[in-house]
Amino acid sequence: MSDMSASRLKIFSGNSNRLLAEEICRTIGEPLGEATVTSFPDGETFVKINENIRGHDVFIIQSTCPPTNHHLVELLIMIDAARRASAQRITAVMPFYGYARQDRKDQPRVPITAKLVANLLVAAGANRILTMDLHSQQIQGFFDIPVDHLYASPVFFEHLKALRTDKLVVCSPDVGGMKMAAAYADVLGAGLGLVAKKRTSATNVEAINVVGEVDGCDVLLVDDITETAGTLTAAAKILREHGARSVRAAVSHCILNEVAVDRLGTGLIDELITTNSTPVNTHGIPVTVLSIAALLGQAIQRINSNESVTGLFRVKGF
Secondary structure (H helix, E strand, C coil): CCHHHHHCEEEEECCCCHHHHHHHHHHHCCCECCEEEEECCCCCEEEEECCCCCCCEEEEECCCCCCHHHHHHHHHHHHHHHHHCCCCEEEEEECCCCCCCCCCCCCCCCCCHHHHHHHHHHHHCCCEEEEECCCCHHHHHHCCCCEEEECCHHHHHHHHHHHCCCCEEEEECCHHHHHHHHHHHHHHCCEEEEEEEEECCCCCEEEEEEECCCCCCEEEEEEEEECCCHHHHHHHHHHHHCCCCEEEEEEEEECCCHHHHHHHCCCCCCEEEEECCCCCCCCCCCEEEECCHHHHHHHHHHHHCCCCCHHHHCCCCC
């Protein structure tokens, strides 16, 4: 990377995951930009960028985790501030892209909010998006600007090396995750399984059947997001009923609420492995949080120097 391109790089953070932003900056040896991001007494967001960014390549790091709407508006206002301060290019770095599950009309008179958020980001002035493990790949098509879509899998595989047993089965907790599960099974040299489920409400899931052989096996459940842990614990319960020796879950984004903590505290899942794409409060339950700072840091450097980010998908040691 040339000195000229490196000197034009500026990284800023909203309030959603400042620790991750600071860690990203440490991994690539760049200072975190000075910006004031606060709220007025009535709750309105106030942003001021406290340094000159005219002609710079600006990256704004913000996950849309709870409070989701507040953090989304914070990001939009930061993008607008950077645009009006004459930044050369603005990349919204969204380790977790909220509203991604509302990506289609699956019932009458509902919005496609994932597309609305894409429109808002572009309208605010974003020139590029850097995100990780979208709920569905086609969300990239909602943008008319470039989207760099990373995967947490290389970070997970590094941790999962220790799990390479003869009886490892990678299992998807629903039909939609089969492609992801198949990719994990391929790299880990493991078997493949599926839990058929029926969602009874937004927080409750009923597991119906297991496809594949799991008796006496170590099962790894893979998913992109969990909030209430309903899908994971329902899948773990039926897997254990079918003779699974152990059940672990690798989930890219964990936004654990009280219901999830209660469910995970039952011991149905031996270990929940996730990333710091959002701040994770482990609440004393067995959660392993892996850092994606180095992965995002490399992506930012490559985008800044106009290099390909494809190399970040390669998995070492397998």
